[in-house]
Amino acid sequence: MSDQLAGKLLVAMPGIGDPRFDRSVIVMCAHDDKHAMGVVINKPKDKVTLSDVLGHLGLEVGDTLGARNVLDGGPVRRDRGFVLHSDDFATSGATQRIAPGISITSTRDVLEAVAKSTAPQRFVLALGYSGWGAGQLEEELKRNAWLVVDADQAIVYGEAHDNKWAAAIRLLGFDPSQLVGPMGHA
Numbered sequence: 088m089s090d091q092l093a094g095k096l097l098v099a100m101p102g103i104g105d106p107r108f109d110r111s112v113i114v115m116c117a118h119d120d121k122h123a124m125g126v127v128i129n130k131p132k133d134k135v136t137l138s139d140v141l142g143h144l145g146l147e148v149g150d151t152l153g154a155r156n157v158l159d160g161g162p163v164r165r166d167r168g169f170v171l172h173s174d175d176f177a178t179s180g181a182t183q184r185i186a187p188g189i190s191i192t193s194t195r196d197v198l199e200a201v202a203k204s205t206a207p208q209r210f211v212l213a214l215g216y217s218g219w220g221a222g223q224l225e226e227e228l229k230r231n232a233w234l235v236v237d238a239d240q241a242i243v244y245g246e247a248h249d250n251k252w253a254a255a256i257r258l259l260g261f262d263p264s265q266l267v268g269p270m271g272h273a
Contacts, residue, residue: 092118092224094186096242097125098234098255101266107162110252113217114171114243116183116191123219126169126191128211128243129251131156137201137212140168144195146202156248160213168214170197171243172207186238209244234259 097113113125138153160169170192174184181194188209200206219227227233236258242251256263 092123092235094189094238096236096238096255098236098252100232100234103232108217111217112242112251112255113161114185114189114238116169116185116216118224121221123224125217126158126160126171126213127217128158128171128213129248130159131248132159132214135214140212140214141198141202144198146198148202149204152201152204155212155246158211158213158248160215161217163216163218165215167193167216168198168212169193169216170201170207170210170212172197172210173240173244174207176200176207176210188240189238189243209240211244 092115095115097111097115099108099111103109110129111127112129113127115123115125117124135157136153137155137157138148140157141148141153171185172190172192174188174190176182176192176197177190178192178194178196181196182190182192184190197207198212201210228235234256236255239255239258242254245251245254253263256266
């Protein structure tokens with residue numbers, strides 16, 4: 088298995104059992120036999136804006152763009168930024184294409200481009216990521232903790248974070264109210 092889930096969205100099922108991932112939507116960036124890595128795209132960090140993060144790095148951005156939310160990408164490496172962005176930006180050796188129209192870069196140069204408004208045209212910045220060890224995500228999938236959905240740029244880059252979970256489920260062709268939490272076993 089090599090990057091089997093890369094470029095997909097993981098959508099948390101009701102009752103996932105981990106409050107950190109309740110109603111989460113995660114863009115999967117890497118997945119192989121040894122690990123899996125993704126970025127949560129629907130959980131804004133409390134009171135942290137793009138302007139705050141860029142200012143910490145000595146970069147300035149305009150008021151409109153600077154007011155954008157920074158996302159809580161997951162519980163691992165919360166001090167590190169990950170930018171999911173459109174294909175109009177790439178840095179050799181640092182940018183990884185995940186799906187059509189969705190790439191990831193975690194180096195300063197993408198933030199410098201954002202500050203200058205030169206590129207990328209569409210992006211989200213997350214602090215931290217979600218990670219799984221060998222076999223861990225596969226076990227969670229067997230327990231039906233996650234739905235797997237094709238990546239959708241409107242969901243990834245959309246600013247209505249509260250609606251992303253339901254929108255991702257609707258891509259599968261059913262209403263989120265039809266989902267039930269974990270069932271008991273006899």
